[in-house]
Amino acid sequence: MPIKLSSPSYGDLEIQAVTRVLQSQVTSMGQETYLFEQELKQFFGRDDFNVLAVNSCTAALQLALQGIGINPGDEVLVPTLTYVGTFQAVSAIGAIPIPCDVDNECFIDIVDAESRITSKTKAIIPVLYAGIDTNIKAVYKLADKYNLHVIEDVAHSFGSENIAKRNGIFCFSFDPIKNISCGSGGAIVSSDNNFTNHVKDLRLLGVIGDTERRINGERSWDFDVVEQGWRYHMGNLCAAIGRTQLSRIDFIKNIRCSITSRYMEELSGLKHIRLLPINYETAIPHIFPVLVEDYLRDDLKTYLLSKEIGCGVQYKPNHLLTYFKRGYSLPNAERLYEQLLSIPLHPRLSNDDVTKIIEIIKDWDLNI
Numbered sequence: 001m002p003i004k005l006s007s008p009s010y011g012d013l014e015i016q017a018v019t020r021v022l023q024s025q026v027t028s029m030g031q032e033t034y035l036f037e038q039e040l041k042q043f044f045g046r047d048d049f050n051v052l053a054v055n056s057c058t059a060a061l062q063l064a065l066q067g068i069g070i071n072p073g074d075e076v077l078v079p080t081l082t083y084v085g086t087f088q089a090v091s092a093i094g095a096i097p098i099p100c101d102v103d104n105e106c107f108i109d110i111v112d113a114e115s116r117i118t119s120k121t122k123a124i125i126p127v128l129y130a131g132i133d134t135n136i137k138a139v140y141k142l143a144d145k146y147n148l149h150v151i152e153d154v155a156h157s158f159g160s161e162n163i164a165k166r167n168g169i170f171c172f173s174f175d176p177i178k179n180i181s182c183g184s185g186g187a188i189v190s191s192d193n194n195f196t197n198h199v200k201d202l203r204l205l206g207v208i209g210d211t212e213r214r215i216n217g218e219r220s221w222d223f224d225v226v227e228q229g230w231r232y233h234m235g236n237l238c239a240a241i242g243r244t245q246l247s248r249i250d251f252i253k254n255i256r257c258s259i260t261s262r263y264m265e266e267l268s269g270l271k272h273i274r275l276l277p278i279n280y281e282t283a284i285p286h287i288f289p290v291l292v293e294d295y296l297r298d299d300l301k302t303y304l305l306s307k308e309i310g311c312g313v314q315y316k317p318n319h320l321l322t323y324f325k326r327g328y329s330l331p332n333a334e335r336l337y338e339q340l341l342s343i344p345l346h347p348r349l350s351n352d353d354v355t356k357i358i359e360i361i362k363d364w365d366l367n368i
């Protein structure tokens with residue numbers, strides 16, 4: 001059986017949840033969405049957190065940028081090593097994503113980011129690559145110094161212990177392969193009431209007060225709209241899947257943590273492979289990238305694929321994409337891009353799968 005790089009973990013509970021919603025005939029936004037938001041809030045353990053469920057993390061980022069008042073032409077600092085969704089969210093509102101280099105933990109490089117600040121820079125989006133936030137305080141310090149907004153792209157970070165310990169604007173992804181999945185989905189979390197009340201309407205085409213009416217099973221017929229909004233809310237079907245996944249978070253966490261521990265222990269000290277200097281202790285590990293040295297990354301990639309073991313490169317730096325080229329190079333991200341290879345990490349891997357992956361990698365390393 002081929003081993004996948006990543007996979008959701010849907011079972012009977014998710015099937016029952018979807019069936020329940022289908023039988024109710026209310027698949028659009030309603031009670032399930034409301035309950036999912038409440039349960040996420042409980043999960044964070046912060047009464048002051050507001051949670052808005054939306055249809056993706058890309059949508060969450062775009063809404064958050066609009067909600068804090070980013071305008072067309074404004075510049076937003078973004079680490080180049082991220083999924084293209086982070087960049088597209090910025091350009092979707094006409095703002096300009098400014099690619100920044102990353103450090104050895106694949107986190108935005110603060111010195112490089114500072115050097116790219118101009119009078120047009122209005123915000124910074126740190127991406128918690130692999131769920132890790134080691135240098136997040138430096139981002140908030142930089143933002144304070146230059147009066148920038150911070151929006152955290154925490155697509156990889158659901159379950160990270162540190163998030164609920166700070167105040168901020170957090171954009172999660174619940175796409176099929178994330179730590180919890182809604183099928184497709186995301187959420188914006190913030191303790192700023194004015195911000196969330198504003199974004200609540202933006203996610204529903206700007207229709208004022210529509211969230212409250214939909215949760216009560218009503219529709220808006222006589223309403224007002226005062227600005228551009230988007231159809232980005234989450235419906236009951238996705239929310240019901242998310243609620244079930246949330247109830248299984250301990251199971252998901254244990255599996256992801258135990259696979260990561262095995263990789264860290266059993267893949268250390270190899271000739272051509274280095275572990276990223278990442279401490280996963282406070283996170284639910286989302287991806288497991290390794291660094292393959294000596295220009296051998298593609299060799300290992302081809303070898304693993306020939307053995308039916310999924311792997312991938314997370315990510316091609318965005319400043320190398322035609323649409324986001326800015327005419328400068330970002331050396332550390334480019335070096336990492338040549339070396340990074342993500343190996344399988346998801347809740348459907350068995351212990352035997354992990355043993356097989358480790359043995360095959362070690363075998364390659366020994367014989368190359």
Ligand SMILES: Cc1ncc(COP(=O)(O)O)c(C=O)c1O
Nearest residue numbers: 056057058083085086155173175
């Ligand atoms: C770091 C990062 N940001 C943003 C996104 C976009 O998330 P979504 O697919 O939910 O829009 C992803 C998704 O893979 C991601 O990994």
